[in-house]
Amino acid sequence: MRNHLLLLFSILNLNAFSQTKQVAFKGVFEPNSQKTYWFHTQNGDMLTVDIKAGKRQRISSIEVMAYPDKIIFAESNFKVVEEQFNFIDTQFYKVTIKNDRDAAIKIDASLQFTSKEALKKVQFRPASDTTYGYQTTMLRKVENLLPQTVQSDKFFLNSRSNAVVKGGKNRVLLPINLPQNTVEWYYVLTASRDENEVKNTRNTFNLASELTKYVDNENSLKQAVTTIAPPPSANICDVYLLDESNAKLFKEKEDFEYDITSSRENYKSGIINVKKANANPVFIGINNSNNIYGIHVGIEVVAIVKDQNYLPEERRIPIITSFLQPYVD
Numbered sequence: 439m440r441n442h443l444l445l446l447f448s449i450l451n452l453n454a455f456s457q458t459k460q461v462a463f464k465g466v467f468e469p470n471s472q473k474t475y476w477f478h479t480q481n482g483d484m485l486t487v488d489i490k491a492g493k494r495q496r497i498s499s500i501e502v503m504a505y506p507d508k509i510i511f512a513e514s515n516f517k518v519v520e521e522q523f524n525f526i527d528t529q530f531y532k533v534t535i536k537n538d539r540d541a542a543i544k545i546d547a548s549l550q551f552t553s554k555e556a557l558k559k560v561q562f563r564p565a566s567d568t569t570y571g572y573q574t575t576m577l578r579k580v581e582n583l584l585p586q587t588v589q590s591d592k593f594f595l596n597s598r599s600n601a602v603v604k605g606g607k608n609r610v611l612l613p614i615n616l617p618q619n620t621v622e623w624y625y626v627l628t629a630s631r632d633e634n635e636v637k638n639t640r641n642t643f644n645l646a647s648e649l650t651k652y653v654d655n656e657n658s659l660k661q662a663v664t665t666i667a668p669p670p671s672a673n674i675c676d677v678y679l680l681d682e683s684n685a686k687l688f689k690e691k692e693d694f695e696y697d698i699t700s701s702r703e704n705y706k707s708g709i710i711n712v713k714k715a716n717a718n719p720v721f722i723g724i725n726n727s728n729n730i731y732g733i734h735v736g737i738e739v740v741a742i743v744k745d746q747n748y749l750p751e752e753r754r755i756p757i758i759t760s761f762l763q764p765y766v767d
Contacts, residue, residue, distance in 0.1 A: 457557050461549040467497075472536040475549055476560035478766045479525040483553045487521045489535065492544030498536045505530035505764060530560065530764045558766040565763035570754035577748040583653040585646040586617055589739040592640050594633070595675065595726035606732075609725040611680075611689050616741050620714050623741040624649065624662075625722065628707040630672040633734045639669050640736035645709065649740060659742070663711050671707030673733050676725040679712060685721035696723075 461475055477485060491497045500519055502511040510531075513519055525531070537543055551557075589612070596606030616623060628639045645666075652662040678696040680688055687694035700712040704727075712720075726733050 457553050457555075459551045459553075459557050461547075461551075463545065463547040465544065467535075467537045467543045467545045469537060469540050469542050472534055473547075474535075475533045476764060477531045477533070477551050478558050478560050478764075479527065479529050479531055480553060480555045481526050481528070483525045483551070483555075485523040485525070485531070485533075486548075486550040486552075487519060487523070487533065488550075489519045489545060489547040491517045495543040497543065497545060498538040499534075500536075501532075501534045503532045503534070505532065560764050560766060562762040562764055564760065566758055566760045569757050569759070571757050573752055573754050575750050576753050578751045580747045580749050582745045582747070583621060583659070584743050584745045585649040585653060586741050586743050587646045587738065588616065588623070588741050589614060590640070590643065590737070592636060592734065592736045594732060594734050595724065596732045597726060598729045600732065608727075608732075609688065609691075609723060610735075611685055612722045612724070612737070613685075613719040614722060614739055615719045616714065617743050619744045619746075620741045621744050622714050623712050623739065624709055625712070625737060625739045626669060626707075626709045627675075627677055627705065627724075628669045628671040628736045629675045629705075629733050631731050631733055632672065635670075635672065636734040636736045639671070640738070642669065643736070643738040645738050645740045649742065653742060663709050666709055668708040669736075673728075673731070674704045674706050675733055675735060676703045676727055677701060677705055677710075678723040678725070680721040680723050681717055682719075682721065685723060688721075688723040688725075694723075 463473065467473075477483075479485075485502075487500070487502070489497065489500065496515050496517050497519075499512065499514040500516070501509060502521075502523065503509050511521060511523070523531075533549060535547065591612065593610055595610060596608045598608050600606045600608070614623075624645060626643060626645050628636060630636045630639075648666050649659075649662055652658045652665070678688065678694075679700040680694065680696050684694040684696060697712075700710055702708070702710065722737070722739075724735055724737070
């Protein structure tokens with residue numbers, strides 16, 4: 439007798455601390471429709487499913503699924519279902535009842551969920567998942583900066599007095615045709631009264647090769663001007679970067695304007711950086727300002743050109759799936 443009293447007390451005590459949620463539906467189930475119910479379970483929770491169709495009618499299907507896609511019970515084309523599920527895990531479960539027919543049916547349904555813990559409302563938030571499909575070959579754009587020699591010249595400039603008396607020229611104008619996709623460009627110059635000295639120095643010009651060491655990134659390219667040793671030179675000249683209209687004024691010995699950042703006066707030798715001009719061609723004007731001596735000048739122009747290639751690359755196509763993820767507070 440004592441054991442029966444203890445068992446009864448235990449049952450009453452359990453029921454006192456259990457909470458039950460019941461979903462009942464009795465009436466018309468619309469054609470081509472479904473009803474879905476979510477539950478958040480703990481160890482020891484229980485779900486009782488009791489569904490009955492109307493006279494001479496059948497329900498299309500019922501499915502009990504553990505989130506996200508594990509089906510633990512399914513029945514189709516049935517008249518009556520009476521099932522009980524005891525849960526041993528913390529999980530989300532979904533019960534889906536469907537009427538796939540074109541006609542309405544009558545049902546009497548009850549879902550009774552009993553939990554030892556406080557019942558929590560299942561809510562949903564947007565989430566996504568990425569999987570990778572078939573492998574395919576795609577073209578990947580690769581951009582490189584390549585130094586390219588544009589022009590290399592050697593010439594003689596008379597002194598200013600000889601230019602006036604003997605009809606020689608103490609200035610020269612060089613049109614510079616930059617390649618397409620030029621990012622910036624450089625020129626190196628040397629001047630001397632000794633023709634052989636300029637000739638020998640010009641033969642050592644290798645600016646394109648030198649700049650190749652610095653084109654890996656923009657910061658190192660900026661260091662090129664101060665890092666690369668300038669060529670030897672003995673005498674001076676003036677060198678101006680000009681647009682087309684001022685190039686004509688320079689040639690006619692009229693007043694002209696020039697790009698001050700990329701021009702030099704009383705200049706012996708060195709490497710000068712020029713940011714790409716909008717106009718093409720641009721012009722370099724060189725002037726011998728000495729009244730007595732002529733000079734020989736050597737010059738080389740190198741453009742930094744953006745080269746684009748498309749390389750084949752094997753990739754798997756990402757497939758991004760968006761969905762609503764259940765959660766409880």
